[in-house]
Amino acid sequence: MRMKLALVASTLGFSLSLMAAEPVQPIYPAVVEDRDKVELGKMLFFDPRLSKSGFISCNSCHNLSMGGSDNLPTSIGHDWQLGPINSPTVLNSKFNIAQFWDGRAATLQEQAGGPIANPGEMAFTHQLALETLETIPGYVEAFKRVYDSEVITIDRVTDALAVFEETLVTPNAPFDRFLMGDKTAISQEAQAGYALFKSTGCTACHNGQALGGSSFQKMGLVKPYETNSEVAGRSAVTGKEVDRFAFKVPTLRNIELTYPYFHDGAVWDLSEAVNIMGEIQLGRQFEQKETDQIVAFLKTLTGDQPSFSLPILPPSVAKTPKPQP
Amino acid sequence: MRMKLALVASTLGFSLSLMAAEPVQPIYPAVVEDRDKVELGKMLFFDPRLSKSGFISCNSCHNLSMGGSDNLPTSIGHDWQLGPINSPTVLNSKFNIAQFWDGRAATLQEQAGGPIANPGEMAFTHQLALETLETIPGYVEAFKRVYDSEVITIDRVTDALAVFEETLVTPNAPFDRFLMGDKTAISQEAQAGYALFKSTGCTACHNGQALGGSSFQKMGLVKPYETNSEVAGRSAVTGKEVDRFAFKVPTLRNIELTYPYFHDGAVWDLSEAVNIMGEIQLGRQFEQKETDQIVAFLKTLTGDQPSFSLPILPPSVAKTPKPQP
Numbered sequence: 001m002r003m004k005l006a007l008v009a010s011t012l013g014f015s016l017s018l019m020a021a022e023p024v025q026p027i028y029p030a031v032v033e034d035r036d037k038v039e040l041g042k043m044l045f046f047d048p049r050l051s052k053s054g055f056i057s058c059n060s061c062h063n064l065s066m067g068g069s070d071n072l073p074t075s076i077g078h079d080w081q082l083g084p085i086n087s088p089t090v091l092n093s094k095f096n097i098a099q100f101w102d103g104r105a106a107t108l109q110e111q112a113g114g115p116i117a118n119p120g121e122m123a124f125t126h127q128l129a130l131e132t133l134e135t136i137p138g139y140v141e142a143f144k145r146v147y148d149s150e151v152i153t154i155d156r157v158t159d160a161l162a163v164f165e166e167t168l169v170t171p172n173a174p175f176d177r178f179l180m181g182d183k184t185a186i187s188q189e190a191q192a193g194y195a196l197f198k199s200t201g202c203t204a205c206h207n208g209q210a211l212g213g214s215s216f217q218k219m220g221l222v223k224p225y226e227t228n229s230e231v232a233g234r235s236a237v238t239g240k241e242v243d244r245f246a247f248k249v250p251t252l253r254n255i256e257l258t259y260p261y262f263h264d265g266a267v268w269d270l271s272e273a274v275n276i277m278g279e280i281q282l283g284r285q286f287e288q289k290e291t292d293q294i295v296a297f298l299k300t301l302t303g304d305q306p307s308f309s310l311p312i313l314p315p316s317v318a319k320t321p322k323p324q325p
Numbered sequence: 326m327r328m329k330l331a332l333v334a335s336t337l338g339f340s341l342s343l344m345a346a347e348p349v350q351p352i353y354p355a356v357v358e359d360r361d362k363v364e365l366g367k368m369l370f371f372d373p374r375l376s377k378s379g380f381i382s383c384n385s386c387h388n389l390s391m392g393g394s395d396n397l398p399t400s401i402g403h404d405w406q407l408g409p410i411n412s413p414t415v416l417n418s419k420f421n422i423a424q425f426w427d428g429r430a431a432t433l434q435e436q437a438g439g440p441i442a443n444p445g446e447m448a449f450t451h452q453l454a455l456e457t458l459e460t461i462p463g464y465v466e467a468f469k470r471v472y473d474s475e476v477i478t479i480d481r482v483t484d485a486l487a488v489f490e491e492t493l494v495t496p497n498a499p500f501d502r503f504l505m506g507d508k509t510a511i512s513q514e515a516q517a518g519y520a521l522f523k524s525t526g527c528t529a530c531h532n533g534q535a536l537g538g539s540s541f542q543k544m545g546l547v548k549p550y551e552t553n554s555e556v557a558g559r560s561a562v563t564g565k566e567v568d569r570f571a572f573k574v575p576t577l578r579n580i581e582l583t584y585p586y587f588h589d590g591a592v593w594d595l596s597e598a599v600n601i602m603g604e605i606q607l608g609r610q611f612e613q614k615e616t617d618q619i620v621a622f623l624k625t626l627t628g629d630q631p632s633f634s635l636p637i638l639p640p641s642v643a644k645t646p647k648p649q650p
Contacts (some may be wrong), residue, residue: 054404060380065371065638076380076650080405091556107591257640268642305637312630315582318594325401 018086023149023203024211025037027253027303030167037146041164043139043311044157052130053078054323058115059163062090064306067257068168073265077125081186085231086265089258092251094166096213101247101263103216104237108162113154124155132321133157138314169256170303178300186300195295197291201282211252211301218246222283225276229264240276256299290322348528349536351501352578352628353416355492362471363491367497368464369482375454376447378403383486385438387415389631392582393493398590403448406529410556411590414583416631417576419491420425421538426543426580426588426618429562433487451479458482463639490640495579495628503625506622511625518622526607536577536626543571544588547608554589581624595620 011025032038037096044050048057061075062068068091070076075083085101093099101109115121132150133139144150146160175194179186186213197203206212216234219225225245234246247263260266262271278284286294357363369375373382387393392560393416394608401639418424424436440446440519441454458464458477469475471485480634500519502510511519522528531537541561544550550570552575557572586589586598599619611619 035633048388048391053401054397055395063373065636066373067640070380071641072379072648072650080650082650195394256561259641268641268647271643275387276397307634307637309632310635311390315392316396316584316593318596322593323397325397325405325407 017130022179022206023198024175024179025209026179027169027171027173027209029171030169032167034163036142038162038167039161039311040142040146041144041162042159042308043313046163046311047313047318048131049136049313049320049323050116050124050157051078052124052128052323053325055325056122058090058112058137061087061115061121064090064168067091067254067305068093069258071259073260075121077121078119081120083120084229085263086260090165091168091170091258092213092253093208094169095210095251096248097175097206097215098248100236101231101250102234103248108165109155109158112158112161112165129157130154130225132316135320136314136316142314144228151318155215169303173253173301173303175297175300176303187296189293190296190300191302193293193295196294197297200278200284201275202294204247204282210250213251215249215280216243216246217249218287219280220245221281223280225262225280227262227264227266229266231263252298256302264266264319270298274298327383337512341597346503346516348523348532349500349504350534352494352496352498352534353505354496355494357492359471359488361467362485364493364636365467365471366485367633368467368521368638369486370489371636372618372638374401374461374641374645374648375441375449376455376480377449381447383415383437386412388417388444389493391417392433392579392630394583396584398585400446402446402539404442406445408445409590411585413575415490415629416495416583417535417538417578419494420533420535420576421463422540423573426556426575427559427562428573429549433490434480434483437483437486437490452605454482455479457641460645461641467639493631495630498578498628500622500625500627500631512621514608515621515625516641518618521619522622525603525609525611527602527619530574531554531577531605537574538576540574541568541571542606544605545570545608548605550587550592550605552589552591553603554585554591556588558588576625577623579627579630581627589625595623599623 044056044133045118048305050057056078061070062204063070068089069275070087072087074085075087077083088101093108097103099105099108100314102115106113113126116124117126130152133143140150140151143152143156174185175190178191188249188282197206203218205215207251208214234243234248235241255270259270261270266275267276271291274291278286370383373379373385375382381403384405386395388395393414395412397412399410400412400559402408412558413426415537418433422428423429424433425439430436430439438451441449442451455477459469464477465475468481472481500512500515522531530540530542544558557569559568560566562568584595586595587594592598592601596616599616600611603611
């Protein structure tokens with residue numbers, strides 16, 4: 001991998017060692033190894049028949065037309081239940097150390113099974129999801145092509161979903177081009193914002209390729225975060241009081257598209273989000289000009305959105321279990 | 326148009342006059358005249374910000390991954406309200422004499438404004454939809470490109486939606502290839518089904534390019550249709566008692582994809598739907614073999630589904646009105 005990066009770097013005419021010194025690294029386009037599996041995962045991602053109602057798909061709350069999120073404070077689930085937490089973007093989620101805000105799933109595959117069976121989200125069961133897919137000739141054929149077997153298991157469903165999700169990276173953001181040596185790719189204001197982003201300590205948590213996703217941190221490190229949300233965060237997984245209100249640091253990639261912000265989705269304005277972060281995490285009041293610079297920088301993190309044809313789903317047949325709206 | 330058809334026909338080596346003698350005509354690929362407008366309409370079609378909740382888009386109930394329908398008996402609207410009627414497919418809807426089951430909208434453009442403001446569907450108002458779009462720079466730019474003006478009106482919104490929907494035709498069904506002279510395009514069983522479809526009188530209503538959509542007919546012509554639905558049909562528009570339980574004849578194009586069937590969405594099995602139609606519209610009990618033949622024919626009506634990249638929607642900004650889930 002390092003060899004490959006070095007090769008890319010030298011081809012593009014910049015020094016890998018220089019880039020490595022930065023706390024943020026560029027994202028590269030996805031390399032698709034199993035096209036059939038990605039296509040199957042894409043179909044499943046868009047298929048509302050993985051929900052009890054037949055109305056909610058993965059894409060409902062991780063909408064790939066909208067930055068891989070739903071742009072709602074918290075998601076709408078089965079029977080219009082409002083969820084407890086903001087839907088994190090699926091974009092670049094492969095870079096996360098774990099999935100969900102509290103990191104309760106170690107992998108994308110483990111994550112993918114969660115919402116299907118969550119009574120407040122898709123409200124189905126894995127068993128019923130499988131019984132549905134098994135009746136659909138187009139799926140049986142697709143699973144056979146990918147897994148060399150007609151047996152549809154939840155592990156195969158979530159494997160295909162995860163492999164599709166791994167392709168959902170957003171390379172070629174202006175900031176990536178800047179990192180790779182094109183100093184005109186972002187404005188002077190954004191460059192000043194990046195300098196501030198580093199010097200004030202934002203990169204302590206928002207670092208790496210995704211500018212986040214690499215650690216759990218307390219929300220309200222210096223000053224408590226005021227929220228109506230009762231979500232406990234990481235402590236719900238570890239059982240440790242010290243992890244109360246710790247959350248996985250969200251990626252800042254495509255942040256212009258993934259409003260509203262924070263685990264409670266309470267803040268819609270990126271400037272306000274920056275100011276709150278400065279205050280409660282860094283103990284710092286940004287001046288208006290500083291906020292503007294950081295926001296200008298953050299807006300350079302919007303990369304190429306995944307581009308693909310809308311999948312056409314194979315039809316159910318008479319014996320397929322009926323949706324239950 | 327006739328000249329063009331004749332030209333296509335002669336190029337493909339078959340006689341237009343022969344084809345014209347059939348009660349069903351082939352569908353041809355959409356000719357896109359204003360690509361920018363189609364792209365704008367596509368964005369709007371997929372944009373849940375045209376709904377009060379920010380969760381429901383046109384594509385929610387006219388899902389282009391699922392035959393342009395939602396495959397539910399009746400649709401799920403704002404706050405999980407279940408609608409009174411089955412969501413008709415948007416595919417090939419340009420061939421309909423009017424829109425909605427009761428034909429209350431004369432055009433696709435007129436139809437497009439309906440669900441946005443229907444309290445049981447997207448539950449928004451045209452005014453709020455416009456106020457939302459006006460704040461989004463990406464939309465302002467797109468409307469300016471298409472309409473040479475930054476003013477966003479509901480007429481422009483629905484015009485763009487309608488022009489996009491006009492592209493949603495499904496040419497190249499096996500039956501179209503059969504009609505155009507390829508006698509091997511459909512099975513002997515399907516050919517027998519088509520013969521029955523004509524001889525038993527199905528084509529009295531299911532005719533033309535869309536095999537439907539060209540007239541209003543009473544549901545239960547020979548024998549009453551048993552239903553729990555209280556929808557009155559065409560009489561709600563005309564005020565005439567004679568139109569009670571009259572509905573726009575639905576298209577049979579892509580019928581394999583647009584289950585469940587009838588205005589109440591009560592029937593999931595295509596064979597059962599065929600048998601009910603025979604009984605209540607034609608006063609005829611099909612034998613099992615006949616039903617199978619007609620179903621085999623109906624399955625040849627699945628055409629090429631619209632193929633396009635999932636649209637990427639322009640982000641809201643801080644002043645954009647917030648969704649109200």
